[in-house]
Amino acid sequence: MIKTDSIQLGQKTGLYIASSGKSGLGLFCSQQTTPNEVIETCCAIVFNEQDAINIDKTHIYNYYFSMSFLDADESLKLGIQDKEKAGCLVLGALSMANHSGKPNAIITKEVCNSQIVFTLKAITSIAPHEEITISYGHVWFPLTDQPSVNKRRWR
DSSP states (O other): OOOTTOOOOEEOTTEEEEEOSSSSEEEEESSOBOTTOEEEEEEEEEEOHHHHHHHTTSGGGGGOEESTTOOHHHHHHHTOSOTTTOEEEEOSGGGGOEEOSSOSEEEEEEEETTEEEEEEEESSOBOTTOOBEEOOHHHHSOSSSOOOSOTTTOO
């Protein structure tokens, strides 16, 4: 029985991580992906600003996201007091999507029952084995499409 307030998690068949021609590893799919098709839906571990101080001293620092994108109601639901200093570790392959100035996918979020869920969705057709990319936005890549120096504030 599926609860009405639940969210189905999962990923498109054929999703994989491999060497990217751009930088390190990237996200790919062995199947054709059509516009608006969901590639993956996954949850994240949310942690508060106090936990972030300790996590920042570990290798995980390079893989979690700031919660600055939350609105006031979402912050309240998740128990976050300072969204600029709190964070979340995404538990899915979508966390491996690289930035592109011309992305072929987008990530959306939903807060449900004190949990945050991310969905990676295609915004263009994506050919088999083509890298799946997202825009990290002007926060991470302000004007020159180069990473921001201020990693503490923006992940």
